[in-house]
Structure formats: C-alpha cells, structure tokens
Amino acid sequence: MSRASTRHAIFFDLDGTLSDPFEGIASCYRHALTQLSRPVPAATELATFIGPPLRQGFATLLATSDQVLVEQAVTLYRERYATHGAFENRLYDEVPEMLRALNDGTRRLYVATAKARVFAERIIEHFGLSAHFAHVYGPELDGRFENKADLLAHALEREGLDPASCVMIGDRAQDVRAARQNGLVPVGVSYGYGSKEELLEAGAVVICSSPRELASWIRSEGPR
Known part of the structure; x- marks a missing residue:
C-alpha cells in the first residue's frame, strides 16, 4: 500500500496510557x-x-x-x-476529554497495545471509546505481532501511513523504542507505569504528566 504522507495519525498504548489496568x-x-x-x-x-x-x-x-x-x-x-x-480496569481522568480534543478531523487515532487484540477491542468498547479510534491493533492470541515494533510496522503498512506524520504515545520504554524503530515521533506519559527516567533513556522527545497536557502538546507541537 502506498504511503499517504498527509494523513496524520496518533497511536496510543492502552495499559498505563488510556486506562489503569x-x-x-x-x-x-x-x-x-x-x-x-x-x-x-x-x-x-x-x-x-x-x-x-x-x-x-x-x-x-x-x-x-x-x-x-x-x-x-x-x-x-x-x-x-x-x-x-x-x-477490573478504569480510565485515567481526562482521557475522554483528550480523545475528543484530538479527534477533530485533522488526524486519525489508533490503539497499538501489547494486550491481545481481542481483549483490547472489548475494553475500548466497554469504556465507550470505539468511536474515537479508526482501528485497534494488538497481538493475536497465538503471539503474532507480540513485539510492539512489529505491531507498529504492520499497522503503518496496513493503513498506508507515513511514519514521520505519526505519533506513538506510551508509558513504557518498549513503546518509545518501537516508535523510534519505525520512524514515529515517540511521546511518553509519566502517569502510567514507566518512570520518566525509563522513557527518557529510551528516547522520548517529550514526557507529558496528564492526558490534558498530552492533548495540548500534540495540538501545538505534534506533526503537521
């Protein structure tokens, strides 16, 4: 599939980024x-x-x-x-508001999680967030795409996205490393389960302390 460089996209980790599991x-x-x-x-x-x-x-x-x-x-x-x-899970405060702010027609939102896709889809639906996301990407139950770098590569190819126009947001080092390996802008969040030190060492370009701060950074500093 050809790359469509004008299509901006944001990939969200699930556990520790959208919800506290x-x-x-x-x-x-x-x-x-x-x-x-x-x-x-x-x-x-x-x-x-x-x-x-x-x-x-x-x-x-x-x-x-x-x-x-x-x-x-x-x-x-x-x-x-x-x-x-x-x-047995809860959304972080400000997540629904963040998603509404970012889902404004100028970019597409995706989930890219290490959680098995079938469970990730159920959780996104359970929280009433399905309308915000173009697709939920996660490993298959047999372990395919368990490596997040492979998962992101698969998603980019399937969606025809230019990595330089995409952001990957997560709370752990593997989210940041996977983004860098695929050429996405790596953004960390410090309210999840990874430390600021872990995220910085992995190469995050910025670390946001709340979903509100994250939405503000993407809208002002994210890929154009």
Missing part, C-alpha cells in the same frame, strides 16, 4: 501463579509487568525458557482475564 492484570497473574503452585510476588513487583508482553512477563516470573510452561501460564491468566480481569 492494575487490579485486573495483577489478579490474573496471581490466579495463574497460584494454579501453578508458584510464589506470588508483591503488588509492587506485579506492577512492573504492566506493559510488556504477557509471555515475556511469565517467562520472567517463572524463571523459565520452557515455552510449554509459559503457554500454560498464559492460558490460566486468560481464563480469568476473559471473564473478570479485562473489566
């Missing part, structure tokens, strides 16, 4: 680890696994490279997540 994600990690008779870390440690891919998180928590065990853990996690965890 801690309760649901932590409860599902606890469920899977308990079912496997493995130690359950404290809440502060579980919070560090919000953002990275699920399989990567379990490989670390289980201290294993055994993919069969990792897939078993993912299955147990998703058993609870599908029925309860996805909705």
